[in-house]
């Protein structure tokens with residue numbers, strides 16, 4: 620039966636199936652699709668920003684790409700504009716949230732050593748309190 624299909628078609632179908640499965644099970648994909656409610660600060664076709672559910676500072680929001688990317692190690696050359704859009708809106712929202720004068724922290728946690736707990740790329744922005752360095 621499979622003989623009717625080229626290996627390219629089978630690979631494409633397999634990839635599409637695994638992307639669909641991922642979107643179903645990934646919390647931030649579900650937030651991006653409005654299947655899980657969030658306190659949205661900004662969204663466009665490619666990104667969304669929403670408040671962190673467990674804020675670690677008076678201002679704490681996340682900026683995510685709407686398409687699923689596991690973490691910063693997985694980005695590709697074609698994602699450069701997407702990443703620029705995330706950073707641009709992160710700083711715009713940080714300013715709107717009153718962080719321009721004193722600044723804020725812009726953080727990308729990656730995998731186990733980076734302390735990443737949700738495996739969908741997200742940029743944290745924390746502000747309105749003094750944060751220390753080095754992190755724990």
Ligand code: AMP
Pocket residue numbers: 646655657669670671672673674728734735736737738
């Ligand atoms: P990280 O540890 O870098 O992977 O960060 C994941 C962040 O997602 C944490 O700061 C969580 O508080 C936050 N988070 C988890 N679930 C939700 C949710 N449903 N809405 C908003 N933020 C969330």
Ligand code: ZN
Pocket residue numbers: 641642645646647648649686687688738739
């Ligand atoms: Zn996802």
